[in-house]
Amino acid sequence: MSEEKVTTDIITLTRHVLDEQRKHKEASGDLTVLLNAIQLGCKFVAANVRRARLLNLIGLAGGTQNISGDEQKKLDVISNEIFINALRSSGKVAVMVSEEDEEAIIVEDGLKGKYCVVFDPLDGSSNIDAGVNVGTIFGIYRVAEGSSGTVKDVLRPGNEMVVAGYCMYGSSANMVLTLGNGVNGYTLDNAIGEFILSHPNIKVPSRGKIYSVNEGNTKYWNEACQEYFHSLKFPPEGKNPYSARYIGSMVADVHRTLLYGGIFAYPDDKKSKNGKLRLLYECSPMAFLTEQAGGKATTGHKRVLDVVPETIHSRCPIFLGSKDDVEDVERLYKKYSK
Protein backbone atom coordinates (compact mmCIF):
# COMPACT_ATOMS: atom_id res chain seq x y z
CA MET A 1 0.00 0.00 0.00
CA SER A 2 1.41 3.39 -0.95
CA GLU A 3 1.84 5.70 1.99
CA GLU A 4 0.24 9.13 1.63
CA LYS A 5 2.73 11.91 2.29
CA VAL A 6 1.75 14.09 5.22
CA THR A 7 1.97 17.81 4.50
CA THR A 8 4.36 19.50 6.89
CA ASP A 9 4.79 22.86 5.17
CA ILE A 10 1.74 24.95 4.33
CA ILE A 11 1.32 28.48 3.08
CA THR A 12 -1.15 30.19 5.39
CA LEU A 13 -2.60 33.60 4.74
CA THR A 14 -0.51 35.04 7.59
CA ARG A 15 2.67 33.52 6.16
CA HIS A 16 1.84 34.87 2.72
CA VAL A 17 1.26 38.38 4.10
CA LEU A 18 4.50 38.18 6.13
CA ASP A 19 6.40 37.18 2.97
CA GLU A 20 4.97 40.27 1.28
CA GLN A 21 5.88 42.43 4.27
CA ARG A 22 9.51 41.27 4.11
CA LYS A 23 9.74 42.50 0.51
CA HIS A 24 9.14 46.06 1.76
CA LYS A 25 11.96 47.07 4.11
CA GLU A 26 10.02 50.14 5.30
CA ALA A 27 6.95 48.06 6.29
CA SER A 28 6.14 48.31 10.00
CA GLY A 29 4.09 45.14 10.26
CA ASP A 30 0.92 47.10 11.07
CA LEU A 31 -0.90 45.83 8.00
CA THR A 32 -0.05 42.24 8.95
CA VAL A 33 -1.59 42.79 12.40
CA LEU A 34 -4.65 44.42 10.82
CA LEU A 35 -5.11 41.54 8.40
CA ASN A 36 -4.89 39.12 11.33
CA ALA A 37 -7.77 41.01 12.96
CA ILE A 38 -9.78 40.70 9.75
CA GLN A 39 -9.00 36.99 9.54
CA LEU A 40 -10.18 36.55 13.11
CA GLY A 41 -13.41 38.39 12.30
CA CYS A 42 -14.00 36.17 9.27
CA LYS A 43 -13.37 32.95 11.21
CA PHE A 44 -15.71 34.13 13.96
CA VAL A 45 -18.47 35.06 11.48
CA ALA A 46 -17.93 31.80 9.55
CA ALA A 47 -18.52 29.85 12.77
CA ASN A 48 -21.70 31.81 13.52
CA VAL A 49 -23.02 31.41 9.96
CA ARG A 50 -22.41 27.65 10.10
CA ARG A 51 -24.24 27.32 13.45
CA ALA A 52 -26.85 30.01 12.78
CA ARG A 53 -29.82 27.65 12.79
CA LEU A 54 -28.69 25.82 15.93
CA LEU A 55 -27.87 29.02 17.83
CA ASN A 56 -31.17 30.65 16.85
CA LEU A 57 -29.37 33.36 14.87
CA ILE A 58 -31.73 33.13 11.91
CA GLY A 59 -34.22 35.92 11.28
CA LEU A 60 -34.61 39.62 11.83
CA ALA A 61 -32.82 41.57 14.53
CA GLY A 62 -36.17 43.01 15.60
CA GLY A 63 -37.55 45.71 13.37
CA THR A 64 -34.32 47.68 12.86
CA GLN A 65 -33.20 49.04 9.49
CA ASN A 66 -29.78 50.15 8.36
CA ILE A 67 -29.18 53.49 6.65
CA SER A 68 -29.91 51.97 3.23
CA GLY A 69 -33.36 50.90 4.44
CA ASP A 70 -32.54 47.15 4.62
CA GLU A 71 -34.14 45.20 7.45
CA GLN A 72 -31.28 44.11 9.70
CA LYS A 73 -30.91 40.39 10.34
CA LYS A 74 -29.63 39.10 13.67
CA LEU A 75 -26.49 37.97 11.88
CA ASP A 76 -25.97 41.42 10.31
CA VAL A 77 -25.83 42.93 13.78
CA ILE A 78 -23.64 40.19 15.27
CA SER A 79 -21.19 40.20 12.34
CA ASN A 80 -20.92 43.97 12.54
CA GLU A 81 -20.07 43.84 16.25
CA ILE A 82 -17.52 41.09 15.64
CA PHE A 83 -15.66 43.17 13.07
CA ILE A 84 -15.83 46.42 15.00
CA ASN A 85 -14.40 44.72 18.10
CA ALA A 86 -11.67 42.88 16.18
CA LEU A 87 -10.64 45.97 14.21
CA ARG A 88 -10.71 48.40 17.12
CA SER A 89 -8.69 46.10 19.40
CA SER A 90 -6.02 45.59 16.72
CA GLY A 91 -4.83 49.14 17.49
CA LYS A 92 -4.15 49.66 13.79
CA VAL A 93 -7.36 51.37 12.70
CA ALA A 94 -8.31 55.06 12.82
CA VAL A 95 -11.64 55.06 10.97
CA MET A 96 -14.21 52.35 10.26
CA VAL A 97 -17.17 52.49 7.91
CA SER A 98 -19.72 49.70 8.07
CA GLU A 99 -22.86 49.14 6.04
CA GLU A 100 -24.67 48.71 9.34
CA ASP A 101 -23.64 52.04 10.92
CA GLU A 102 -25.00 55.37 9.73
CA GLU A 103 -21.88 57.32 10.70
CA ALA A 104 -18.19 56.54 10.31
CA ILE A 105 -16.69 55.19 13.54
CA ILE A 106 -13.65 57.15 14.69
CA VAL A 107 -11.39 55.05 16.93
CA GLU A 108 -10.43 56.67 20.23
CA ASP A 109 -6.88 57.88 20.91
CA GLY A 110 -4.78 55.18 22.50
CA LEU A 111 -6.11 52.52 20.15
CA LYS A 112 -5.87 54.59 17.00
CA GLY A 113 -3.79 53.29 14.09
CA LYS A 114 -2.97 54.52 10.61
CA TYR A 115 -5.50 52.55 8.55
CA CYS A 116 -9.17 52.96 7.66
CA VAL A 117 -11.34 49.92 7.04
CA VAL A 118 -14.60 50.02 5.08
CA PHE A 119 -16.70 46.88 5.24
CA ASP A 120 -19.95 45.10 4.59
CA PRO A 121 -19.94 42.70 7.54
CA LEU A 122 -22.49 40.30 6.06
CA ASP A 123 -23.22 40.62 2.38
CA GLY A 124 -26.24 38.84 0.95
CA SER A 125 -27.81 38.46 4.38
CA SER A 126 -31.34 38.32 2.93
CA ASN A 127 -30.31 34.83 1.74
CA ILE A 128 -29.21 33.59 5.13
CA ASP A 129 -32.41 31.80 6.16
CA ALA A 130 -32.21 29.66 3.01
CA GLY A 131 -28.62 28.64 3.70
CA VAL A 132 -27.30 30.39 0.58
CA ASN A 133 -23.70 31.67 0.47
CA VAL A 134 -23.05 34.99 2.17
CA GLY A 135 -19.82 36.89 2.81
CA THR A 136 -17.87 39.82 4.20
CA ILE A 137 -16.40 42.49 1.90
CA PHE A 138 -13.66 44.90 3.01
CA GLY A 139 -11.33 47.58 1.74
CA ILE A 140 -8.41 49.29 3.48
CA TYR A 141 -7.11 52.85 3.02
CA ARG A 142 -4.08 54.43 4.67
CA VAL A 143 -4.88 57.58 6.67
CA ALA A 144 -3.79 60.58 4.60
CA GLU A 145 -0.47 62.23 5.48
CA GLY A 146 -1.03 64.75 8.30
CA SER A 147 -4.62 63.65 9.03
CA SER A 148 -5.68 62.53 12.50
CA GLY A 149 -8.15 60.09 10.91
CA THR A 150 -11.51 61.56 9.97
CA VAL A 151 -14.34 60.61 7.64
CA LYS A 152 -12.47 62.46 4.86
CA ASP A 153 -9.91 59.66 4.91
CA VAL A 154 -12.47 57.26 3.45
CA LEU A 155 -14.23 59.61 1.05
CA ARG A 156 -11.66 58.56 -1.51
CA PRO A 157 -11.86 56.59 -4.75
CA GLY A 158 -11.10 52.88 -4.80
CA ASN A 159 -7.88 53.52 -6.74
CA GLU A 160 -6.42 54.74 -3.41
CA MET A 161 -7.23 51.51 -1.54
CA VAL A 162 -4.17 49.53 -0.46
CA VAL A 163 -5.96 46.24 0.24
CA ALA A 164 -9.31 44.74 -0.72
CA GLY A 165 -10.86 41.38 -0.12
CA TYR A 166 -13.83 39.30 0.73
CA CYS A 167 -14.53 36.13 2.63
CA MET A 168 -17.29 33.91 1.30
CA TYR A 169 -19.06 31.67 3.76
CA GLY A 170 -20.21 28.66 1.76
CA SER A 171 -19.38 24.96 1.71
CA SER A 172 -16.05 26.26 3.03
CA ALA A 173 -14.93 29.75 4.03
CA ASN A 174 -12.91 31.30 1.20
CA MET A 175 -10.87 34.48 1.59
CA VAL A 176 -9.90 36.30 -1.60
CA LEU A 177 -7.41 39.10 -1.17
CA THR A 178 -5.37 41.67 -3.05
CA LEU A 179 -2.56 43.77 -1.64
CA GLY A 180 -2.25 45.48 -5.02
CA ASN A 181 -0.03 42.88 -6.67
CA GLY A 182 -2.43 40.22 -7.92
CA VAL A 183 -5.18 38.21 -6.25
CA ASN A 184 -4.90 35.11 -4.10
CA GLY A 185 -7.56 32.86 -2.59
CA TYR A 186 -7.32 31.00 0.72
CA THR A 187 -9.57 28.29 2.11
CA LEU A 188 -10.21 27.97 5.84
CA ASP A 189 -8.98 24.63 7.16
CA ASN A 190 -11.29 24.14 10.13
CA ALA A 191 -9.01 21.47 11.58
CA ILE A 192 -6.23 23.96 12.27
CA GLY A 193 -8.21 27.20 12.10
CA GLU A 194 -6.05 28.77 9.38
CA PHE A 195 -6.70 30.12 5.90
CA ILE A 196 -4.52 28.10 3.50
CA LEU A 197 -3.42 29.32 0.07
CA SER A 198 -5.68 27.35 -2.29
CA HIS A 199 -6.13 29.66 -5.29
CA PRO A 200 -2.79 31.32 -6.08
CA ASN A 201 -2.74 34.17 -8.60
CA ILE A 202 -6.42 34.22 -9.62
CA LYS A 203 -6.94 35.46 -13.19
CA VAL A 204 -10.39 36.11 -14.61
CA PRO A 205 -10.69 34.68 -18.16
CA SER A 206 -10.75 37.43 -20.80
CA ARG A 207 -14.19 36.32 -21.97
CA GLY A 208 -16.82 34.24 -20.20
CA LYS A 209 -20.06 32.43 -20.90
CA ILE A 210 -22.14 33.52 -17.91
CA TYR A 211 -24.09 36.70 -17.11
CA SER A 212 -25.30 37.56 -13.64
CA VAL A 213 -27.90 40.28 -13.11
CA ASN A 214 -31.28 40.66 -11.41
CA GLU A 215 -33.52 40.28 -14.47
CA GLY A 216 -36.53 41.27 -12.37
CA ASN A 217 -35.40 44.84 -13.04
CA THR A 218 -35.52 44.46 -16.84
CA LYS A 219 -38.44 46.85 -17.24
CA TYR A 220 -36.45 49.64 -15.57
CA TRP A 221 -33.23 49.15 -17.59
CA ASN A 222 -31.87 51.82 -19.93
CA GLU A 223 -31.40 51.13 -23.66
CA ALA A 224 -27.73 50.12 -23.29
CA CYS A 225 -28.62 47.43 -20.74
CA GLN A 226 -31.63 46.24 -22.72
CA GLU A 227 -29.50 45.79 -25.83
CA TYR A 228 -26.57 44.27 -23.98
CA PHE A 229 -28.42 41.53 -22.11
CA HIS A 230 -30.62 40.81 -25.16
CA SER A 231 -27.45 40.28 -27.21
CA LEU A 232 -26.21 37.67 -24.72
CA LYS A 233 -29.46 35.71 -24.95
CA PHE A 234 -29.96 36.07 -28.70
CA PRO A 235 -26.43 36.03 -30.19
CA PRO A 236 -25.77 36.03 -33.94
CA GLU A 237 -26.09 32.69 -35.83
CA GLY A 238 -23.27 30.30 -34.93
CA LYS A 239 -22.70 31.70 -31.41
CA ASN A 240 -24.06 30.19 -28.20
CA PRO A 241 -26.18 32.20 -25.79
CA TYR A 242 -24.70 32.96 -22.38
CA SER A 243 -25.96 31.06 -19.30
CA ALA A 244 -27.72 33.01 -16.54
CA ARG A 245 -26.60 32.69 -12.90
CA TYR A 246 -27.78 35.08 -10.20
CA ILE A 247 -27.48 34.21 -6.52
CA GLY A 248 -28.32 37.64 -5.10
CA SER A 249 -25.26 37.64 -2.80
CA MET A 250 -22.67 39.91 -4.38
CA VAL A 251 -19.80 37.98 -2.80
CA ALA A 252 -20.96 34.69 -4.30
CA ASP A 253 -21.80 36.16 -7.69
CA VAL A 254 -18.44 37.95 -7.90
CA HIS A 255 -16.53 34.88 -6.66
CA ARG A 256 -17.98 32.79 -9.47
CA THR A 257 -17.29 35.57 -11.99
CA LEU A 258 -13.62 35.81 -10.94
CA LEU A 259 -13.13 32.06 -11.22
CA TYR A 260 -15.22 31.27 -14.32
CA GLY A 261 -15.34 34.62 -16.15
CA GLY A 262 -18.36 36.40 -17.59
CA ILE A 263 -20.09 39.44 -16.21
CA PHE A 264 -21.77 40.46 -12.96
CA ALA A 265 -23.90 43.60 -13.03
CA TYR A 266 -26.03 45.81 -10.85
CA PRO A 267 -26.73 48.63 -13.31
CA ASP A 268 -28.28 52.06 -12.95
CA ASP A 269 -31.91 52.04 -14.04
CA LYS A 270 -35.03 54.21 -14.20
CA LYS A 271 -35.84 53.35 -10.59
CA SER A 272 -32.36 53.75 -9.07
CA LYS A 273 -30.06 56.11 -10.92
CA ASN A 274 -27.01 54.73 -9.10
CA GLY A 275 -28.05 51.09 -8.94
CA LYS A 276 -28.25 49.41 -5.55
CA LEU A 277 -24.76 48.47 -4.45
CA ARG A 278 -22.73 50.73 -2.20
CA LEU A 279 -19.52 52.22 -3.59
CA LEU A 280 -17.22 52.18 -0.57
CA TYR A 281 -17.68 48.73 0.85
CA GLU A 282 -19.17 46.76 -2.05
CA CYS A 283 -18.21 48.19 -5.47
CA SER A 284 -14.72 49.62 -4.87
CA PRO A 285 -13.22 46.53 -3.15
CA MET A 286 -14.74 44.20 -5.77
CA ALA A 287 -13.55 46.46 -8.61
CA PHE A 288 -10.02 46.50 -7.12
CA LEU A 289 -9.99 42.68 -6.90
CA THR A 290 -11.36 42.31 -10.43
CA GLU A 291 -8.78 44.63 -11.97
CA GLN A 292 -6.00 42.93 -10.05
CA ALA A 293 -7.23 39.62 -11.51
CA GLY A 294 -6.95 41.07 -15.03
CA GLY A 295 -10.63 41.94 -15.44
CA LYS A 296 -12.47 45.25 -15.62
CA ALA A 297 -15.12 47.10 -13.63
CA THR A 298 -17.16 49.99 -15.02
CA THR A 299 -20.23 52.00 -14.15
CA GLY A 300 -21.02 51.93 -17.86
CA HIS A 301 -19.53 55.41 -18.24
CA LYS A 302 -16.32 55.23 -16.20
CA ARG A 303 -13.96 53.02 -14.26
CA VAL A 304 -15.52 52.16 -10.88
CA LEU A 305 -12.15 52.70 -9.14
CA ASP A 306 -12.19 56.35 -10.25
CA VAL A 307 -15.57 57.15 -8.69
CA VAL A 308 -15.25 59.42 -5.65
CA PRO A 309 -17.85 58.71 -2.94
CA GLU A 310 -20.06 61.69 -2.05
CA THR A 311 -21.07 60.10 1.22
CA ILE A 312 -19.96 56.94 3.01
CA HIS A 313 -23.09 55.08 1.89
CA SER A 314 -23.24 56.35 -1.72
CA ARG A 315 -24.37 53.84 -4.32
CA CYS A 316 -22.72 53.09 -7.65
CA PRO A 317 -23.75 51.20 -10.79
CA ILE A 318 -21.40 48.34 -11.61
CA PHE A 319 -20.54 45.86 -14.37
CA LEU A 320 -17.52 43.72 -13.56
CA GLY A 321 -15.76 40.63 -14.82
CA SER A 322 -14.07 39.47 -18.00
CA LYS A 323 -12.33 42.28 -19.86
CA ASP A 324 -13.94 41.62 -23.26
CA ASP A 325 -17.43 41.28 -21.79
CA VAL A 326 -17.13 44.53 -19.82
CA GLU A 327 -15.81 46.33 -22.90
CA ASP A 328 -18.96 45.26 -24.81
CA VAL A 329 -21.02 47.07 -22.15
CA GLU A 330 -18.81 50.16 -22.34
CA ARG A 331 -19.33 50.30 -26.12
CA LEU A 332 -23.12 50.22 -25.73
CA TYR A 333 -23.15 52.91 -23.03
CA LYS A 334 -21.07 55.08 -25.38
CA LYS A 335 -23.46 54.40 -28.28
CA TYR A 336 -26.53 55.46 -26.29
CA SER A 337 -24.96 58.47 -24.57
CA LYS A 338 -24.28 60.15 -27.94
Ligand SMILES: O=P(O)(O)OC[C@H]1O[C@](O)(COP(=O)(O)O)[C@@H](O)[C@@H]1O
Ligand atom coordinates in the same frame (compact mmCIF):
# COMPACT_ATOMS: atom_id res chain seq x y z
O1 LIG B 1 -32.09 41.48 -4.45
P1 LIG B 1 -31.35 42.32 -5.43
O2 LIG B 1 -31.99 43.62 -5.72
O3 LIG B 1 -31.00 41.58 -6.68
O4 LIG B 1 -29.96 42.70 -4.72
C1 LIG B 1 -28.96 41.76 -4.50
C2 LIG B 1 -27.75 42.48 -4.04
O5 LIG B 1 -27.99 43.06 -2.77
C3 LIG B 1 -27.04 42.64 -1.83
O6 LIG B 1 -27.59 41.62 -1.11
C4 LIG B 1 -26.73 43.74 -0.88
O7 LIG B 1 -25.95 43.32 0.19
P2 LIG B 1 -26.42 43.27 1.74
O8 LIG B 1 -27.04 41.95 2.03
O9 LIG B 1 -25.10 43.46 2.40
O10 LIG B 1 -27.37 44.43 1.97
C5 LIG B 1 -25.86 42.12 -2.67
O11 LIG B 1 -25.15 41.16 -2.00
C6 LIG B 1 -26.55 41.56 -3.88
O12 LIG B 1 -25.73 41.59 -5.02
Ligand SMILES: [Mg+2]
Ligand atom coordinates in the same frame (compact mmCIF):
# COMPACT_ATOMS: atom_id res chain seq x y z
MG1 LIG C 1 -23.83 43.79 0.66
Ligand SMILES: [Mg+2]
Ligand atom coordinates in the same frame (compact mmCIF):
# COMPACT_ATOMS: atom_id res chain seq x y z
MG1 LIG D 1 -24.53 43.53 4.35
